[in-house]
Amino acid sequence: MSPLTDQQIIDSTRSWVENVVVAFNLCPFAKRELVKDRVRFVVSKANNEAVLLDELARELALLNSNESIETTLLIHPQVLQDFFQYNDFLEVADALLVEMDLEGIYQVASFHPDYQFGGTEPSDAENYTNRSPYPMLHLLREDSLTLAIDNYPDVDLIPERNIQCMNEQGADKLRAILAGCLQKPC
Structure with missing residues (x-):
């Protein structure tokens, strides 16, 4: 069996966005950006946290220089498979925003196959609001998020x-x- 291609990983992620996030309206703002093709799906080749952090910095720089991309899903199937390690990495991601002087301009939302909210059991259905096919970091523009929130009842x-x-x-x-x-896999 051969490993999954980047396109297969992207197709799985897009299917999740369509069949979970949009279908259940978990994020009422997602469908619009998906239809407008303003969601960037990118598969990380990182196999350790340092490489993932470098890729995250490059994606933030790209997002910052390209207004046609509304949001990015940085999918990282080879690193941070353990949810608790992934969760710890979110602090590193937030520190990168500060280091790049992008705090308040972008935010990082989190999705993971084993996502678990504090105070829940691993088997609780509510964890599926943030469970995804692969670990990923969702890069969001703060201004767009604020505008969407301000216009949503x-x-x-x-x-x-x-x-x-x-x-x-x-x-x-x-x-x-x-x-x-x-x-x-094929």
């Missing part, structure tokens, strides 16, 4: 609504949907 209710939606679907169904997004 009851934005504070989104997390609560998402939790309710995931709980209504159930962990078994969500696990099957997520598994269905994954591309299989």
